[in-house]
Amino acid sequence: MQQHNAIKEKYPDAVLLFRVGDFYETFNEDAVIAAQVLGIVLTKRANGSSNGDLAGFPHHALDTYLHKLVKAGYRVAVCDQLEDPKTAKGIVKRGVTELVTPGVAVNDKILENSSNNFLAAVHFGGDVTGVSFLDISTGEFFVAEGSIEYVDKLLQSFRPAEVLFARQQQKNFKATFGTRFYTYTLEEWIFTTTYAEEILLKQFQTHSLKGFGVESMPAAIVAAGATLHYLKDTEHPNLQHITRMQRINQEDFLWMDRFTVRNLELLNSSVENGHTLLKTLDNTVTPMGARLLKRWLVFPLRHKDRINERLDTVEYLIKETDLANGLRQHLQQTGDLERLVSKIPLKKINPREVMQLARALQQVEAVKAVLGSNTNDYLQRLNEKLDVCAPIMNRILNEMMETPPVLVNKGGVIKDGVNAELDELRGIATKGKDYLLQIQQKESEATGIPSLKIAFNNVFGYYLEVTNTHKNKVPATWIRKQTLANAERYITPELKEYEEKIVGAEDKILALETRLFDELLAALQPFIEPIQQDAHIFARLDCLLCFAHNAVQYKYRRPEINDGFDLRITEGRHPVIERGLPPGESYVSNDITLDKEAQQIIILTGPNMSGKSALLRQTALITLMAHMGSFVPATRAEIGLTDKIFTRVGASDNLSGGESTFMVEMNETASIINSITPRSLVILDEIGRGTSTYDGISIAWSIVEYLHDMSGHQPKTLFATHYHELNELENKHARVKNFHITNMESGNKIIFLRKLAPGGSRHSFGIHVAKMAGMPPELINRANEVLAQLEEKHIDGALQQQVKNLSTPTQKLQLNIFDAHSDTFQGIREKLERVDINRLTPVEALLKLSEIKEMIG
Ligand SMILES: Nc1ncnc2c1ncn2[C@@H]1O[C@H](COP(=O)(O)OP(=O)(O)OP(=O)(O)O)[C@@H](O)[C@H]1O
Numbered sequence: 001m002q003q004h005n006a007i008k009e010k011y012p013d014a015v016l017l018f019r020v021g022d023f024y025e026t027f028n029e030d031a032v033i034a035a036q037v038l039g040i041v042l043t044k045r046a047n048g049s050s051n052g053d054l055a056g057f058p059h060h061a062l063d064t065y066l067h068k069l070v071k072a073g074y075r076v077a078v079c080d081q082l083e084d085p086k087t088a089k090g091i092v093k094r095g096v097t098e099l100v101t102p103g104v105a106v107n108d109k110i111l112e113n114s115s116n117n118f119l120a121a122v123h124f125g126g127d128v129t130g131v132s133f134l135d136i137s138t139g140e141f142f143v144a145e146g147s148i149e150y151v152d153k154l155l156q157s158f159r160p161a162e163v164l165f166a167r168q169q170q171k172n173f174k175a176t177f178g179t180r181f182y183t184y185t186l187e188e189w190i191f192t193t194t195y196a197e198e199i200l201l202k203q204f205q206t207h208s209l210k211g212f213g214v215e216s217m218p219a220a221i222v223a224a225g226a227t228l229h230y231l232k233d234t235e236h237p238n239l240q241h242i243t244r245m246q247r248i249n250q251e252d253f254l255w256m257d258r259f260t261v262r263n264l265e266l267l268n269s270s271v272e273n274g275h276t277l278l279k280t281l282d283n284t285v286t287p288m289g290a291r292l293l294k295r296w297l298v299f300p301l302r303h304k305d306r307i308n309e310r311l312d313t314v315e316y317l318i319k320e321t322d323l324a325n326g327l328r329q330h331l332q333q334t335g336d337l338e339r340l341v342s343k344i345p346l347k348k349i350n351p352r353e354v355m356q357l358a359r360a361l362q363q364v365e366a367v368k369a370v371l372g373s374n375t376n377d378y379l380q381r382l383n384e385k386l387d388v389c390a391p392i393m394n395r396i397l398n399e400m401m402e403t404p405p406v407l408v409n410k411g412g413v414i415k416d417g418v419n420a421e422l423d424e425l426r427g428i429a430t431k432g433k434d435y436l437l438q439i440q441q442k443e444s445e446a447t448g449i450p451s452l453k454i455a456f457n458n459v460f461g462y463y464l465e466v467t468n469t470h471k472n473k474v475p476a477t478w479i480r481k482q483t484l485a486n487a488e489r490y491i492t493p494e495l496k497e498y499e500e501k502i503v504g505a506e507d508k509i510l511a512l513e514t515r516l517f518d519e520l521l522a523a524l525q526p527f528i529e530p531i532q533q534d535a536h537i538f539a540r541l542d543c544l545l546c547f548a549h550n551a552v553q554y555k556y557r558r559p560e561i562n563d564g565f566d567l568r569i570t571e572g573r574h575p576v577i578e579r580g581l582p583p584g585e586s587y588v589s590n591d592i593t594l595d596k597e598a599q600q601i602i603i604l605t606g607p608n609m610s611g612k613s614a615l616l617r618q619t620a621l622i623t624l625m626a627h628m629g630s631f632v633p634a635t636r637a638e639i640g641l642t643d644k645i646f647t648r649v650g651a652s653d654n655l656s657g658g659e660s661t662f663m664v665e666m667n668e669t670a671s672i673i674n675s676i677t678p679r680s681l682v683i684l685d686e687i688g689r690g691t692s693t694y695d696g697i698s699i700a701w702s703i704v705e706y707l708h709d710m711s712g713h714q715p716k717t718l719f720a721t722h723y724h725e726l727n728e729l730e731n732k733h734a735r736v737k738n739f740h741i742t743n744m745e746s747g748n749k750i751i752f753l754r755k756l757a758p759g760g761s762r763h764s765f766g767i768h769v770a771k772m773a774g775m776p777p778e779l780i781n782r783a784n785e786v787l788a789q790l791e792e793k794h795i796d797g798a799l800q801q802q803v804k805n806l807s808t809p810t811q812k813l814q815l816n817i818f819d820a821h822s823d824t825f826q827g828i829r830e831k832l833e834r835v836d837i838n839r840l841t842p843v844e845a846l847l848k849l850s851e852i853k854e855m856i857g
Helices: 002-010 028-038 061-071 147-156 168-179 193-206 218-233 258-263 276-280 288-299 305-318 321-332 337-342 350-373 378-383 389-397 420-449 468-473 493-554 575-580 614-630 661-673 693-709 724-732 766-772 776-794 793-804 823-834 842-856
Strands: 015-021 023-027 043-047 048-057 076-081 092-101 119-125 128-135 140-146 161-168 183-186 453-457 462-467 479-483 489-493 560-562 567-572 590-596 600-603 636-640 644-649 679-687 716-720 737-747 749-758
Touching: 002 015, 002 092, 002 258, 002 337, 015 028, 015 061, 015 092, 015 749, 023 028, 023 061, 028 048, 028 061, 028 479, 048 061, 048 462, 092 258, 092 842, 119 147, 119 218, 119 693, 128 147, 128 218, 140 147, 140 218, 147 168, 161 168, 183 218, 193 218, 258 644, 276 288, 276 575, 276 614, 288 337, 288 493, 288 614, 305 321, 305 493, 305 560, 305 636, 321 350, 321 493, 337 350, 337 493, 350 378, 350 389, 350 493, 378 493, 389 493, 420 453, 420 462, 462 468, 462 493, 468 489, 493 575, 567 614, 575 614, 590 614, 590 716, 590 749, 600 693, 600 724, 614 644, 614 679, 614 716, 644 661, 661 693, 693 716, 693 724, 693 749, 724 737, 724 793, 766 776, 823 842
Parallel strands: 015 076, 119 161, 161 183, 560 636, 600 716, 600 737, 644 679, 679 716
Antiparallel strands: 015 023, 023 048, 043 048, 076 092, 119 128, 128 140, 453 462, 462 489, 479 489, 567 590, 567 636, 737 749
């Protein structure tokens, strides 16, 4: 217990699993947690002066129980016996061999195949915030820095299992990023540039960080350093598979903030088990492909050439069916090469997995052969980078048994003919066993006991077993060892002699096989990087094959990406809703055009349930898919390169999280306004609905005017609303156009036609929808009465009239000077750039300040 307590002191916030013989035991408060989470028995035991709680489980169940504790949000320190109890003097030496936390998990039971398990670190560096994401199970390591909003979006996209930050930032972190994450704090000194650089250089064995393109990203470097520090802290010293850092450049990707990622239901649905774009598109066949697809989805490209490179390849794969089928087949048989290779340095790879790795390399060889004859540039480049790692693949295949066991200490790992000593020992062991059979036969004949058996147990080794009916035939020279109910067990000197030979040989075989396997693992080390590269290329191939598959299966077409600003979609469909429709029903496609000249903003009205939201979202999703390099659900799509997609949805009650729902709605909308450009696509769904009609219309009205008039910024905008009054905007602003979704009234029913048509609509048919939803007839009748009276009194009409007479804005739109696109900003910037601070006198400085003040006006 003294040893336990001393170790526990070093890991106070972890549950300590303390190895005692064949068990992992937990004590005191750890035992209470373990019993509760694992459903194991909690016992009391005398422990020194007091009675302590105790709960334990057999050591071979470690994987299962460890996983449960970590999933339940606990940090777990695994404390093992560091020496052989047989040879140890006094108390066996023990130490923590691994600290497992939600973000530092390599166990297959904790990890999900199709998801990365990222450990993130955030460094608040004053002006910029740095962030890093590391998946120890795959070796991927990303760094970035930028505004808080940017880091927030990255956190939303990477969804780390654990986030690290400096202890002093506890309040700040919570205020900035909320309580969505599992977090852990580290000492402040870890978050310094010098320390971070030192630890990173040591990891990558380089003299500078230049090669990673991060030297001008101090905040990101600090975050990355903290991540590596934490890995060492959690007893993960062997990280040879973390070979590089990749920097994420904001300008390389189409930006979507976290509200957009959520509103478009890219990764998560708002309803349980609902469909997401990811689920709809994911037809990958390898785990690394599935993980990469997720990343492609939240980081769509922004460079035309790179998008077209993907689109060209998808087109090529669609045409070359045999090639695509061949590739898919080989990929299917590869398994999780990326995670297998990461297990090598972590010393977590077992013999069976090493064999899987060799088989995966055989697939690399096969893929190279298939790709050999292709004429697509991108595939050719990928093929050149594929490395079969033949020396190690052949060595594994030549030296290891075809189906080795999971545990190396079970033997049967190394083939015959690989090592002469091993062959000899195996000869002895088998011969010894043959000889035992001969003894059995010989003694059976000599004694006349036909049922005589030789068997083995751990207590007294090999023995002869005689059933009670033949007991009297046993010779006097045999030594009786055990009496059972219906049999007796004996040993003989001859039996013991052979036993020694066999058991000795078997022990030696296991030791030798373990050594040979370790040698094989050491030989694998230099191949970690090329195999990682192979895994990465397979992931890309998998995603592109998946796009080709989707295009054929779901009739997607190649989008045309151009440098213009316009968006023209012909017969577009919603990829997710379309797939969920019941058999026999088909999705009604729609054309949509947004351009800079005549149709920058569309005000979309239509009855409830007619498909306004669907149309809005499909426009965003088609744009997004095109930027991923995927074909799209439309017969034609011309898409001007887009830099940002914003989606905002009017408040609904399930969004509330302490704040009023309308406040949430306004907060979210406000954050768009400052970062829009003409290349942005803005989707607003019933913004303003969370307040009274007058307030709502006024806010919605002014948002549209603002987006219309922001000089030089005018983003393409789709605005769905129930406020028909907003249709009046078309008459007052040149680039606002009204559209509605058509429906047909048949008796007192409405039939949704779901077709987009020019012009606004007058009714919402909310009462029809209430009726369809099964509201009591009395209630529906009363609602109709109230509506009729309101309409009779022209309340609705009066508002319509007032809207018509609305004046133009009294105040010209004031551009934010901190908006990098504004002329004022550019002017101030130029002025400041010309100033040489070293030569400036105080009076000159005051004069400059006054000039700048004047510019702001
Ligand atoms: N083009 C379409 N073809 C087939 N079904 C569609 C289409 N558009 C929408 N739907 C179906 O109609 C349902 C309602 O659509 P949606 O939510 O877009 O309506 P809405 O006009 O936004 O309604 P509300 O104003 O009440 O929010 C969708 O869930 C979908 O199942």
